Amino acid sequence: MTTANSSMHPALGRECWLPTLQLAIQEVFDLMLASPLEIPSVPPAVEGLDITSMVGLAGQLCGVLTLRCSATSAARMASRMLGTPPEKAGTHMWDAVGEICNMVAGNFKNKIAGLGDGCMLSVPTVITGADYNLHSMVDLEIQTVLLFEGEPIVLSLEVHG
Amino acid sequence: MDNLCILIVDDSSVMRKIVERSLRQAGLGISQVVEAGNGAEALTAVEQNKIDLVLCDINMPVMDGLEFVKQLSTVEKAKGVPVVMITTEGSEGHVVQALSAGARGYIRKPFTADQVKEHVLPVLGGKQ
Numbered sequence: 625m626t627t628a629n630s631s632m633h634p635a636l637g638r639e640c641w642l643p644t645l646q647l648a649i650q651e652v653f654d655l656m657l658a659s660p661l662e663i664p665s666v667p668p669a670v671e672g673l674d675i676t677s678m679v680g681l682a683g684q685l686c687g688v689l690t691l692r693c694s695a696t697s698a699a700r701m702a703s704r705m706l707g708t709p710p711e712k713a714g715t716h717m718w719d720a721v722g723e724i725c726n727m728v729a730g731n732f733k734n735k736i737a738g739l740g741d742g743c744m745l746s747v748p749t750v751i752t753g754a755d756y757n758l759h760s761m762v763d764l765e766i767q768t769v770l771l772f773e774g775e776p777i778v779l780s781l782e783v784h785g
Numbered sequence: 786m787d788n789l790c791i792l793i794v795d796d797s798s799v800m801r802k803i804v805e806r807s808l809r810q811a812g813l814g815i816s817q818v819v820e821a822g823n824g825a826e827a828l829t830a831v832e833q834n835k836i837d838l839v840l841c842d843i844n845m846p847v848m849d850g851l852e853f854v855k856q857l858s859t860v861e862k863a864k865g866v867p868v869v870m871i872t873t874e875g876s877e878g879h880v881v882q883a884l885s886a887g888a889r890g891y892i893r894k895p896f897t898a899d900q901v902k903e904h905v906l907p908v909l910g911g912k913q
Contacts, residue, residue, distance in 0.1 A: 655895035656803065705799050707806065716799055723797040726844075727894045730873025734893070740876025745844060747796065 641736075641781065642766050648732040649691075649770065649779055652724055657704040662771040670769060670776045675717070676751040677725035684742035685733065687783040688760060691725040695752075697775045722748030728779065760784070787814025789909075790835055794820075794827040794853065795842040795871075800894075804840050804871060804901070811902035813909075824853030831863050838909060841888075843872040843879065854886040867908035871896070 646663060653661045673692040681687050693701070695717065702713035702720035713720070726748045733739045764783040769776050791808060793801045801820050808815060819834050821827035825848040827841065839857070843850035850870060857863050869890035870883045880891050890904040 652895045655897055702799060706802055719797050719799045723800050726797075727873050730875060730894060734875040740874075741878035745873065747844060747846060 637736075638764065642768060644735050645728075645732055645766060645779060645781055646768050646770070648735060649728045649768075651731055652727045653772065656724070656727065657701060659704055659773065661777075664769065664771050664776075667769055668771065668776045670778055672754070673776070673778060674752060674754040675721055676754075676756075677718075677721045678749045678751070679725050679729040680746035681729065681733070682744050682746070685736070685739055685783065686785055687762075687781060689725060689729045689732070690758075690780045690782070691721060691728065691777065692780075693721065693772070693777040694775060697772055697777060700773055700775075718750040718752070722750045732781070788816035789813055789837045790817040790819065791815055792819045792821065792827060792830055792834070792836045792839045793841075794822075794824065794839065794845070794850065796822050796845040797842075798822075800842070807896070807898040807901040808840075808905065810898040811905060813905070824848030824850060824856070827853050828856060828860065831857065831860055831866075836863065836866050838905065839866060839868040840871050840892075840905075841868055843870060843874045843883070851882055851886050854883065854888050858887045869904055869908060871901075 650661050653659050672694050675693050675695055675698045677691045679689045698717035698721045699710040699713040701724060702716040703710040705720050706716060729745050733743045760782055761784050762782045763785055765780060767780040769778050793804050795801045805818050819830045821830045823845040841850045841853060854868050867889040870888045871892040873894045875893035883891055889908040892900055892904050
C-alpha cells in the first residue's frame, strides 16, 4: 500500500475543508438531484431533523461524515433521484439519503490532495429518529448547514486524530 | 444491435434506478435491465442472463465490485462483456485497480448523463 508524502498529508490545509465539504455536497445535489443547495446567510433553526445518515472514513483520515435532514426533505431527495412523487418515496428515502452521504464523502475525499487512495469509506448507515446521542473520539468537527428546497440539512465531518 | 441487456450492480436501489435512467437518456437501446445488489448476486445474474454490458459499483457488502470484476473474467459466458465501474471511489489507485481487474471504463459519482454516455458508448463498440 502506498502512502502519501508529507507535502500531501491531508492534515495540511484543514482550513480549506469547510468550503471543500460545502462544494462536495453542492456538486452532489447539482448533478444527481438537479437541485442547487443554498448556503444561508443566517443559520436557520435545525429542529426536526430525524433522518441521519453516516459514512465512516478510515485510513489517513479517520472519522465519520454525518448528514441530517427531516423526513420531508429525505422524501423530496428520493423523489428527485427517482423521478417519482415525494409521497411515493417510502423506504427509498433512507436509501437516497445514505447514497447522498456516501457520494458527498467520496467527493470530499477525492478533492483532498493525497487522500483518495489513503482513505476508505464504509457503506452508509441510516438512523431514523432524533432521540439519540452519538459518542465518538472527536479531535475536529466541521459542520455546515445548507438549505435544500428551503429546508435545512446539516452536514458534519468529525475527525479523529 | 440495439436490444441491449444491461446489468446494473449497486447496493443502492435508488442509484440503480439513476444509472438506468442515465443510460436511457444516453440513447442506448435497452431491452432489459437486470439489477444486483452486490458482486455475488451479479455473478448469478450473469449466469442466468445474456448480458451485453455491466455497470458496477465498488463499495458493496458481500462481494465488492473489484472482486466481482476479477471473478467475472473467469466466467466463460461473460467473455467480452464490457464492465464500466461507477463509484464514489475516484482515486487514481482505484481506477488502476479496476482497469487492471478487467473493467473497461470508470465513472465517478456524482455524474451526469453525458458522462455516462461518454464512457459507455465507446466500450459497446458495434453493439450500439
